[in-house]
Amino acid sequence: MQIRSRLVTIVISFLFAFSSYSQTQLSGKITDKQTSLMDARVELLSVPDSAVVKVTASDENGVYTLMDLKPGTYFLKVSVFEYADQVKLIELPKGKTVLDFLMKTDAKLIDGVTVEANAVRVEQKGDTTQYNADSYKTNPDATVQDLITKMPGITLENGVVKAQGEQITKVMIDGQEFFGDDAAAALKNLPAEIVSKIQVYDQASDQAKFTGISDGNEAKALNIVTKSGKSNGQFGKLYAGYGTPNDLYMAGANVNFFKGTRRFSVVGMSNNVNQQNFSTDDILGVTGSTASTQSRGGPGGRGGPGASDNENYLVSQQSGVSTSHGLGLNYSDKWGAKKQTKVSGSYFFNASNTDNSQVTNRNYVLSTTAGQNYQEDFTALMKNANHRLNFKFDIALDSMNSLVINPKLSYQGNNKTQGTDGTTTDSDGGLINRINNQTFSDSKGLNASTSVLWRHRFVKPRRTFSANITGTYTLKEGNSGQESESHYYNELNQDSLASLNQQTDNQTNGYGVNGRFSFTEPLSVAWSSEFFYAPSYLVSNADKRTYDFDSITNSYSFMDTTLSNVFENQTIVQEGGTNFRYQKKKVGFQLGVSYQNSLLMNVQEFPTDRDVNLSFNSILPNMRFKYDFTKSKSLMFAYRAGTRNPTIDQLQNAIDNSNPLSLSSGNPDLKQQYNHRVFGRFNATNVQKATNFNVFFGGEMNQNYISNGTIIATSDTVVNGNVVLQRGAQFRQPVNLDGSWNARSTVSYGFALTKLKLNMNLYLGGAYTVAPGLINNVVNKAKTANANGGLTVSSNISENIDFTVGYTLNFNNVVNTSQNVSQNQYFLHNINARFNWIIKERLVINSTYSVNAYAGLGSGYNQTIMLWNGGIGYKLLKKKQLELRVSVFDILNNNNSITRNVTESYIEDVKSNVLNRYYMFTVTYNLRNFGKAPETRETKPEEHGPFGPPPH
Numbered sequence: 001m002q003i004r005s006r007l008v009t010i011v012i013s014f015l016f017a018f019s020s021y022s023q024t025q026l027s028g029k030i031t032d033k034q035t036s037l038m039d040a041r042v043e044l045l046s047v048p049d050s051a052v053v054k055v056t057a058s059d060e061n062g063v064y065t066l067m068d069l070k071p072g073t074y075f076l077k078v079s080v081f082e083y084a085d086q087v088k089l090i091e092l093p094k095g096k097t098v099l100d101f102l103m104k105t106d107a108k109l110i111d112g113v114t115v116e117a118n119a120v121r122v123e124q125k126g127d128t129t130q131y132n133a134d135s136y137k138t139n140p141d142a143t144v145q146d147l148i149t150k151m152p153g154i155t156l157e158n159g160v161v162k163a164q165g166e167q168i169t170k171v172m173i174d175g176q177e178f179f180g181d182d183a184a185a186a187l188k189n190l191p192a193e194i195v196s197k198i199q200v201y202d203q204a205s206d207q208a209k210f211t212g213i214s215d216g217n218e219a220k221a222l223n224i225v226t227k228s229g230k231s232n233g234q235f236g237k238l239y240a241g242y243g244t245p246n247d248l249y250m251a252g253a254n255v256n257f258f259k260g261t262r263r264f265s266v267v268g269m270s271n272n273v274n275q276q277n278f279s280t281d282d283i284l285g286v287t288g289s290t291a292s293t294q295s296r297g298g299p300g301g302r303g304g305p306g307a308s309d310n311e312n313y314l315v316s317q318q319s320g321v322s323t324s325h326g327l328g329l330n331y332s333d334k335w336g337a338k339k340q341t342k343v344s345g346s347y348f349f350n351a352s353n354t355d356n357s358q359v360t361n362r363n364y365v366l367s368t369t370a371g372q373n374y375q376e377d378f379t380a381l382m383k384n385a386n387h388r389l390n391f392k393f394d395i396a397l398d399s400m401n402s403l404v405i406n407p408k409l410s411y412q413g414n415n416k417t418q419g420t421d422g423t424t425t426d427s428d429g430g431l432i433n434r435i436n437n438q439t440f441s442d443s444k445g446l447n448a449s450t451s452v453l454w455r456h457r458f459v460k461p462r463r464t465f466s467a468n469i470t471g472t473y474t475l476k477e478g479n480s481g482q483e484s485e486s487h488y489y490n491e492l493n494q495d496s497l498a499s500l501n502q503q504t505d506n507q508t509n510g511y512g513v514n515g516r517f518s519f520t521e522p523l524s525v526a527w528s529s530e531f532f533y534a535p536s537y538l539v540s541n542a543d544k545r546t547y548d549f550d551s552i553t554n555s556y557s558f559m560d561t562t563l564s565n566v567f568e569n570q571t572i573v574q575e576g577g578t579n580f581r582y583q584k585k586k587v588g589f590q591l592g593v594s595y596q597n598s599l600l601m602n603v604q605e606f607p608t609d610r611d612v613n614l615s616f617n618s619i620l621p622n623m624r625f626k627y628d629f630t631k632s633k634s635l636m637f638a639y640r641a642g643t644r645n646p647t648i649d650q651l652q653n654a655i656d657n658s659n660p661l662s663l664s665s666g667n668p669d670l671k672q673q674y675n676h677r678v679f680g681r682f683n684a685t686n687v688q689k690a691t692n693f694n695v696f697f698g699g700e701m702n703q704n705y706i707s708n709g710t711i712i713a714t715s716d717t718v719v720n721g722n723v724v725l726q727r728g729a730q731f732r733q734p735v736n737l738d739g740s741w742n743a744r745s746t747v748s749y750g751f752a753l754t755k756l757k758l759n760m761n762l763y764l765g766g767a768y769t770v771a772p773g774l775i776n777n778v779v780n781k782a783k784t785a786n787a788n789g790g791l792t793v794s795s796n797i798s799e800n801i802d803f804t805v806g807y808t809l810n811f812n813n814v815v816n817t818s819q820n821v822s823q824n825q826y827f828l829h830n831i832n833a834r835f836n837w838i839i840k841e842r843l844v845i846n847s848t849y850s851v852n853a854y855a856g857l858g859s860g861y862n863q864t865i866m867l868w869n870g871g872i873g874y875k876l877l878k879k880k881q882l883e884l885r886v887s888v889f890d891i892l893n894n895n896n897s898i899t900r901n902v903t904e905s906y907i908e909d910v911k912s913n914v915l916n917r918y919y920m921f922t923v924t925y926n927l928r929n930f931g932k933a934p935e936t937r938e939t940k941p942e943e944h945g946p947f948g949p950p951p952h
Contacts, residue, residue, distance in 0.1 A: 025065065027096070028101065029061070030078060038062060042058065044066055044069070046525065059339070070092075076099065120132050121135040123685050129153065133197060133198060134196075137797060137802065138150070139802040139838060142836075143192060150792075152694075152749070152750015153750060155763065168222050170219050170221035171186035173190075174225060179346045180388070189236075193230075196226060211530055212581065216622065229930050231258050232259055234258075235258075239923065239924040241923070248920065262333040263332045265330040266328070270325045282386075326350045328346065328349075346388075347388065348386070349387055353383050354382045358913075360376040360908055365905055372728070373425050374422060386413075405453075408449050410445075418439045418440075419438050445474070446475040449470060449473070453466065464519070468518075472511065482500060502563075504547070505544070506544045508542045510540035513536070515536070531577075536572070542566070543565075564654065569602050578594075580592065590622070592623075598615070598618070599613070600614040600672070619641075632687065636681045636682075643672050643674050644673040652668075655720065677700045679696075680698070691749070692749070693748070695745070701740070702738075707772055708735065709732070709734070709773070709775075710730055710905045737774065747763065747765070748764075764789040767786040770783050780905065781816070785814075786813075790808035800841075806831070812826050812902075816904075816907075827854070829852070832851075844875065844883065845871075846870065847871075850868075865894060866892050870888055879928070882925050889917060890917040895916050897911065898910070
């Protein structure tokens with residue numbers, strides 16, 4: 001009886017304590033004298049060491065709630081940008097407690113000078129670098145992209161925006177996704193005048209944000225905080241223009257409808273002057289300029305599972321002259337009576353017709369003979385259409401459970417015809433081969449995926465469970481054909497002719513499912529642990545059938561079994577592991593390890609039966625360390641091991657003879673690639689001096705690196721069992737090689753010359769890459785050293801005078817271990833300037849000027865290319881919404897396009913056709929209709945990565 005009585009007493013006591021613990025709640029409202037403050041940070045801190053117990057943020061009504069607390073004594077800290085922090089010592093009783101805060105503007109006296117919050121140019125807030133947009137003057141018609149490239153640490157390189165040396169792949173508006181993964185759409189189409197703050201940070205995956213533990217899926221993100229009064233209304237522009245010569249035109253619109261949390265945006269454009277306002281999703285790998293080079297026989301890329309989804313998005317200018325049409329829609333809102341469901345979605349449509357002409361000079365690296373040279377004239381006409389659709393639903397089911405659903409769909413159709421005239425010579429200029437090759441292809445592709453993430457928070461703080469499951473489906477199918485004549489020359493300069501007339505049907509499809517199941521458990525106030533299991537299953541099928549022309553039946557009816565193949569790959573991955581995280585005051589640390597087993601089952605069904613089963617066991621450690629020296633100075637370092645499995649294209653043993661001089665095939669014996677990655681960052685911001693200093697460094701080392709093995713025939717040779725390779729022709733196949741690694745670093749420093757009203761941005765960078773390749777069974781390592789640096793000076797005078805001047809130097813030194821010459825050095829100097837001047841509020845003068853000077857390239861490619869554009873416009877109507885403009889593109893008629901490509905087996909220079917001088921008359925109407933809104937407030941992004949506050 002006594003034991004039973006004690007047991008009952010213990011149970012009742014436990015239930016009473018549990019009830020007290022679960023029912024204790026703290027809430028309140030955060031305001032200033034005029035309005036409620038959204039996204040104020042509210043932290044409950046323990047009294048002994050100020051460790052974070054719980055954290056939350058106020059909603060759009062300024063209301064915050066902290067639930068499931070233990071009664072006791074705490075510090076309660078409230079912080080909002082532009083307001084002084086408030087800290088109170090509170091005694092939290094059992095039950096519900098209400099505590100409101102009235103925030104006051106932050107003004108600090110420093111060396112006798114009062115520095116108001118609106119004078120802050122840049123500051124570091126934990127993991128986030130935040131810029132004050134009003135400190136960077138731009139003209140009234142500037143875009144967000146024009147604004148951010150004035151900010152320290154942010155650069156625009158070949159159409160790609162980078163921050164602290166890393167590409168920005170996510171853009172948010174007031175913490176909500178904007179146009180999905182397409183950063184270009186947001187930055188090019190939003191006006192700078194709506195921006196209050198720019199925040200740059202590493203955004204973790206939805207699961208990692210919940211657990212607080214990194215899973216290695218961080219992305220560089222940029223959050224646009226809108227100004228007060230700019231989050232309610234309609235704004236954008238509509239424009240149309242006509243140019244000469246050749247009946248050039250451009251037309252488009254971008255219109256945004258903002259009302260509270262509801263955001264709807266429409267972007268449309270049509271032109272034949274090579275303009276593109278958002279990205280193209282190249283799921284077929286056919287639209288890029290490098291893709292066209294690869295299809296003609298250059299060694300292919302080295303993509304594969306595990307690569308970022310954004311690697312297929314084309315954001316820089318592609319070679320050739322294009323007519324483009326596009327439409328983009330974006331929607332975001334919060335649904336439900338309590339705004340418990342966050343919704344965002346976007347749709348894109350792109351269509352383009354591209355006329356591309358290229359001249360190529362390629363020098364191959366040989367280990368056994370003198371270097372061969374390949375000269376090529378290439379033309380292509382390509383039609384491409386692309387649809388992208390994605391949605392994200394973040395649903396708070398209750399205080400303990402939430403659900404994130406993210407469906408995505410992409411479709412691409414492509415049709416192209418290509419013509420190639422190529423000649424290969426030896427070092428003495430003697431002919432080795434010549435080719436005239438005409439090809440066509442018509443293909444389409446579909447990518448579909450849906451991920452579902454369920455997150456559950458237990459009563460015990462920081463104890464969580466989450467399950468993320470993703471299903472995928474891919475389909476690529478099409479047909480192609482070619483007619484070619486190849487001439488092969490022997491040592492006596494006697495030629496033999498080989499003709500081809502064939503068509504190919506090709507289909508690749510696949511489906512898969514992968515998941516990640518995570519359980520986190522607090523070990524102490526500072527320590528947390530995670531245990532996870534991540535399985536995946538992927539099936540890929542490839543069916544390629546090539547038919548030669550039969551002159552008797554006048555049809556393509558004779559199957560060429562050498563060029564045909566039916567292949568299936570199944571990949572099963574099982575991974576499980578644990579992570580431990582430490583977070584206390586200035587130090588954040590994560591250490592983890594996992595075990596992974598990968599089973600690759602390759603089955604060839606045609607033309608012969610062959611099974612290859614490979615199993616790989618890997619130990620994958622990871623580590624992440626962060627130290628905050630001060631609130632404005634921090635250091636982060638991370639290491640992570642990973643694997644990459646070969647793709648179906650790399651595995652399928654089917655000959656691709658789209659260029660008869662350069663054959664290629666997959667390799668079913670490929671092994672899994674294992675890599676080690678390190679990266680780190682140091683940030684230091686001085687608010688009073690308005691300076692920002694960033695150092696980024698990263699590196700990677702690969703084992704069983706998936707490279708290319710190339711056979712360059714010095715005489716007629718049989719390869720791949722039964723394929724005859726004529727003298728001078730090449731055969732390429734992926735192989736595993738060790739010795740691949742790279743390292744890179746970027747240092748940037750931004751400061752203001754206040755008296756001169758100028759912004760100064762300096763940066764220095766360097767990289768070193770070792771890329772091994774196999775050439776005639778001898779390993780060649782292409783060692784590329786790169787050094788780059790630049791200076792950008794931008795005005796901060798007024799909205800009426802806006803200019804930016806910059807200089808960059810890019811130096812490359814390439815050493816091939818199997819090349820006869822020891823090294824190859826080349827330079828690129830770039831000077832660019834942009835000037836905008838508004839005279840008496842109506843007259844607008846614009847001009848851009850750039851100089852690209854090349855040195856060290858091949859003969860005929862060392863050029864200085866000067867591109868000067870200019871225009872003059874006049875604003876009409878009462879609010880100056882209408883503008884008439886006359887502009888000239890390439891005033892000097894000197895535009896050109898030159899590219900150098902370096903691989904493990906060749907160095908080439910490519911010259912492409914471009915648009916030259918034309919004149920354009922444009923009419924633009926700017927829409928600005930803003931309603932009343934709350935006073936300026938900061939909208940912070942969600943907790944975006946490890947070493948922020950622990951989950952609550």
